[in-house]
Amino acid sequence: MSSERVLEGRSIVKGTAAGKLIALVGRSHEVFRFQIEADQIESELNRLAGAVEVAAKELESTRDEVSDAVGDEIGDIFGAQHLFLRDPELIGLVQERIRDRRMNSEWALTDTVTHLLERFASLESAHLRERAGDLRDVGRALLRALSGHTPPEQVARHHVGEPLVVLAHDLTPSEAIRLSRAGVLGFGLEVGGQTSHTAIIARALDLPLIAGLAEHAVALPDAKNAIIDGDSGLVILDPEPATSLRYAEAAKGPDRDLTPSINERSVTLDGVPIRLLANIDLPDELPLVETFGAEGIGLYRSEFLFIERSPKIPSEDEQTVLLHQLIDAAAPHPAVVRTFDLGGRKLAQEVIETHEDNPVLGLRGIRLTLKRRDIFKSQVRAILRATAHGPLRVMLPMVTCVDEIHEFRQLVEECGSELESEGVDFRTDFRLGAMIEVPSAALIADRLARHVDFLSLGTNDLVQYAMAVDRNNEHVAYLYQPLHPAILRMVRFVVKAAREAKVGLVVCGEVAADPNATALLLGLGLRHLSITPRALPMIKQQVRSLELSGLAAVADECLEAESAAEVESIVQRAGLKAG
Numbered sequence: 001m002s003s004e005r006v007l008e009g010r011s012i013v014k015g016t017a018a019g020k021l022i023a024l025v026g027r028s029h030e031v032f033r034f035q036i037e038a039d040q041i042e043s044e045l046n047r048l049a050g051a052v053e054v055a056a057k058e059l060e061s062t063r064d065e066v067s068d069a070v071g072d073e074i075g076d077i078f079g080a081q082h083l084f085l086r087d088p089e090l091i092g093l094v095q096e097r098i099r100d101r102r103m104n105s106e107w108a109l110t111d112t113v114t115h116l117l118e119r120f121a122s123l124e125s126a127h128l129r130e131r132a133g134d135l136r137d138v139g140r141a142l143l144r145a146l147s148g149h150t151p152p153e154q155v156a157r158h159h160v161g162e163p164l165v166v167l168a169h170d171l172t173p174s175e176a177i178r179l180s181r182a183g184v185l186g187f188g189l190e191v192g193g194q195t196s197h198t199a200i201i202a203r204a205l206d207l208p209l210i211a212g213l214a215e216h217a218v219a220l221p222d223a224k225n226a227i228i229d230g231d232s233g234l235v236i237l238d239p240e241p242a243t244s245l246r247y248a249e250a251a252k253g254p255d256r257d258l259t260p261s262i263n264e265r266s267v268t269l270d271g272v273p274i275r276l277l278a279n280i281d282l283p284d285e286l287p288l289v290e291t292f293g294a295e296g297i298g299l300y301r302s303e304f305l306f307i308e309r310s311p312k313i314p315s316e317d318e319q320t321v322l323l324h325q326l327i328d329a330a331a332p333h334p335a336v337v338r339t340f341d342l343g344g345r346k347l348a349q350e351v352i353e354t355h356e357d358n359p360v361l362g363l364r365g366i367r368l369t370l371k372r373r374d375i376f377k378s379q380v381r382a383i384l385r386a387t388a389h390g391p392l393r394v395m396l397p398m399v400t401c402v403d404e405i406h407e408f409r410q411l412v413e414e415c416g417s418e419l420e421s422e423g424v425d426f427r428t429d430f431r432l433g434a435m436i437e438v439p440s441a442a443l444i445a446d447r448l449a450r451h452v453d454f455l456s457l458g459t460n461d462l463v464q465y466a467m468a469v470d471r472n473n474e475h476v477a478y479l480y481q482p483l484h485p486a487i488l489r490m491v492r493f494v495v496k497a498a499r500e501a502k503v504g505l506v507v508c509g510e511v512a513a514d515p516n517a518t519a520l521l522l523g524l525g526l527r528h529l530s531i532t533p534r535a536l537p538m539i540k541q542q543v544r545s546l547e548l549s550g551l552a553a554v555a556d557e558c559l560e561a562e563s564a565a566e567v568e569s570i571v572q573r574a575g576l577k578a579g
Contacts, residue, residue, distance in 0.1 A: 003238045005223070007213050009188065010477075011233040012199045015208035016247055017186030019163030021226040021237070036102050044098050048091070048105045051145035056085055058141055084138045090116075106146050113139035165226050167217065167235065173304065176201045177282070186228035188213055188235040193471045193480060194510055201304070203532050204281040210235060212477070262293040266540045269547040274522065276540055277333075277530040279508055283322060286329040288533035293540070296333030298530025299395070299456070299508040300326055302379070303340045316378040316385075323386035334391040336433065336456070336506075336530075340379060341365050341397035365398025365435075370407050380415045384426040395433040395456055400440045405432070405451045433504075437461035442490040449501035456530075457494060459509025463487055481564035482511040488524065488559055488567070495525035506530050515542040515578035520571055522548060523555030542578050551576075 036044055059082040084090065090112070097108035113135060120132040166179060167188045176187070176198050185207060192198055192211035202209040208230030223237035227247055236243060266276045277298030278289045283305075289297060305314050305322060326335045342364065369376040386392050396408055412428055419426045434441065434448050437458030441448060449455060459482055464471045466486055469479045481487070491507075498505035506528035511517050513531035515538055521529065522543075531539060554574045558567045571577060 004240045004243060005237040007188065007217050007235040007237065009210040009233050009235065010193075010212040011230050012192065012194055012196075012211050013202045013207065013209040014230045015186070015206065016227065016229050016231065016250070017163070017165050017208050018227045018239075018244065018247060019165045019185055019225065021167065021223050022164055022184070023167045023223070036098075036104055038102070041099055041102065044105050045095060047146065048094060048098065048109075051105070051142055052085065052091060054145035055138070055141040056082060058145070059085060059138075081134045081138050081141075084134050085142070090135075090138075106143060109139060109142055109146065165228050167213070167226070171198050173197045173201045176205075176207075177304075180205050180207060186230065188217075188226075188228055190214070190217060191473075193477055196471060200281060200301075200510075203534075204285055206534060262291075262537055262540075264540065264544065266295070266543050268522070268543060269545070270549055272548045273527075274543045275528045276536055276543070277336075277506065277508075277528065278533045278536065279530050280326070280329075280533075283325065285533060286325055289329045292533045292536040294330075294333075294533060294536055297326060297330040297335040298506050298528065300335060300337045301341065302337055303342050306340060306342060313375060313378070316382050319379055319382035320385045323382060323392060324389050327386065327390035327392055331390065334393050334431075336393040336395050337383065338395045338397050338435065339366065339369055339383075340376060342368055366396045366404050366408065367398060369396075370404065370411070373411060377411070377415055380411055381419060381426075383430070384412070384415055384419055384428060385424060387427040387430045388425045393431040393433060393454070395435055395454075397435045397458070398437065398461075399434040399448065400438055402444075402447060402451055405434060405448070408432075436494050438465045439490065442466075442494055445494040446497035446500065449497050449503050452503065454504035454506070455494060455498050457491060457505070457507040457509060457526075459487070459491075459507060459511045462490065462509070466490065482509070482514075483517065483520065483558075483567045484564045485559060485561050485567060488520070488555070491521075491524050491526075492555070492559060499525065504528065513539060515539060516568075516571065518542045518578070519546055519551055519574075519576035520555055520558060520567070522546065523551030523553075523558075525552075525555075538578075546576070 059079075063079045063082065093112045093116075094105070094108045097103050097111060098105060101108070103111065116135055117132050120135065162183065164182075164184045165186045165188070166184050169190045170192060171179070171187065171189065179187075186209065187198075187202060187207065188210045189198070190211075190213045192209075196211075199209055199211070208228045210228060210230060210233050212233075213235065217235075225238055227234075227236040227239050227244070229236065229247070239247075266274050268274065275295050276293075277296045278285075278292070278294035279299045279301070280286065280289070280297055281301050281304045288294075302319075305319065323337060326337065329335070363371060369379075383392065383394055396405065399405065409432075416426060416428045431453035433454040433456055434452045435456050435458045436442050436445055436448075438461065442462065445455060460471070463469070463480055463482050463484075467479055467481065467484065469476050471477075471480050495505060505526065507521060507526050508530035512521065512529040513535040518529075518539060519542075529539065554570065554576065558570050561567045561570060
């Protein structure tokens with residue numbers, strides 16, 4: 001009798017991967033409070049004591065492993081957390097809640113950590129406030145120990161040398177990075193979408209990803225192996241030998257070879273050049289800029305350096321070195337670095353220090369940079385130092401008004417004065433750009449264009465905010481429509497604003513990497529597209545198959561459509577969909 005089972009989801013990142021299955025069950029630990037009886041207090045205290053020992057061993061192991069891999073300086077972060085864990089005052093407060101309030105250990109721990117974090121946030125000393133991150137991580141380690149959960153990358157490392165695939169409810173971008181480095185070749189998730197930050201990381205790492213699996217799919221028992229079919233949106237559990245063979249043969253089969261297009265010019269049939277640039281998330285991708293023939297780097301998402309280093313904030317020197325590498329990889333073309341776009345759902349609790357009920361509409365992007373200058377000045381100083389090395393452009397995320405641009409320029413002046421007094425080589429005459437990713441910015445693009453050197457359309461967030469759709473919410477994912485007429489009208493307005501102000505304009509959202517949208521983007525007037533490096537040959541081939549004359553008329557017709565479906569029908573009827 002066959003044991004093969006198939007789970008269906010949505011293809012997010014194409015490709016296939018097969019290997020031993022790791023199911024990360026219960027990734028989001030819900031903590032419930034319940035009262036314990038007087039005769040249960042001692043056993044609950046013993047549970048806590050056992051969890052402390054387990055968490056201590058985990059932190060010691062992590063400290064030693066990190067120290068061996070990247071040095072004692074970073075390893076000491078976990079050493080400090082180990083000391084935190086052994087602090088009798090911290091554990092004493094948890095024990096007190098168990099004894100006096102008869103709370104279960106999980107709730108007593110969570111309540112204690114929440115209370116202490118609130119006290120940390122009110123401290124005047126920035127150094128002491130930063131210790132909140134250590135406390136938060138220690139709390140998570142203890143909670144894992146109490147509930148029997150293991151960090152996902154640690155689970156993967158138990159199978160070193162074996163091909164692995166992961167099923168999970170959700171993964172943070174940092175978890176996806178760490179799992180990939182532990183040998184994981186593909187992911188299947190219950191939540192997430194095309195433009196989630198975990199999807200962006202998976203795309204950057206060229207790892208197949210499926211999202212939208214049935215709720216509780218991760219909890220399916222007994223499966224030992226799995227195939228992630230990112231092309232069809234299927235997860236095949238315990239595949240039959242014939243199925244495994246079929247996928248193995250398909251992996252060997254000839255794919256459409258787009259390699260020749262790498263060295264061809266990105267130009268339409270009627271001779272109009274279209275500049276294709278690369279989006280970069282991780283330093284590992286920098287060699288791909290040359291490999292796939294990008295004409296520069298149109299977007300470096302610098303926050304992923306922060307996410308990789310978390311909970312340690314990357315130093316000014318670390319950032320300067322990486323920016324030098326960025327400039328060298330893009331040469332002779334310029335590179336664009338986006339200042340830290342932390343906040344929202346991206347890791348940023350170390351610097352926000354406030355609880356936000358709706359973080360996507362909260363302290364994120366340029367707002368956070370200007371609010372926490374004490375932390376983000378290190379990035380601005382690194383940028384000024386790097387511009388002395390070569391052509392580096394700077395882009396501000398989440399801009400909503402002109403005032404934010406003026407405030408950032410003041411911050412640049414402050415940092416420039418500091419560097420000058422220190423005798424450090426720097427330049428402040430870099431080109432500054434603003435991301436158009438919220439409706440307010442799109443609607444005043446003509447005003448913003450007066451104060452910057454270029455604009456960049458961040459369609460991932462623009463669609464989210466304009467359509468009022470949480471791009472990670474499975475229940476409304478169908479409304480995430482990059483080709484909705486409302487989005488197209490905003491894009492056309494931004495194109496017109498940039499043209500009249502004579503400033504550059506590039507689109508760097510995921511829609512730019514969709515060959516079925518290429519004709520429409522060109523018809524709307526866009527001439528610079530920044531996309532994931534591996535998509536460059538495919539988009540270049542699509543550009544070379546199009547004749548620009550006539551595309552504007554198709555775009556005009558799409559602007560008058562009533563729905564995204566009608567837009568797609570117009571594009572298809574015009575014969576402009578990728579073949």
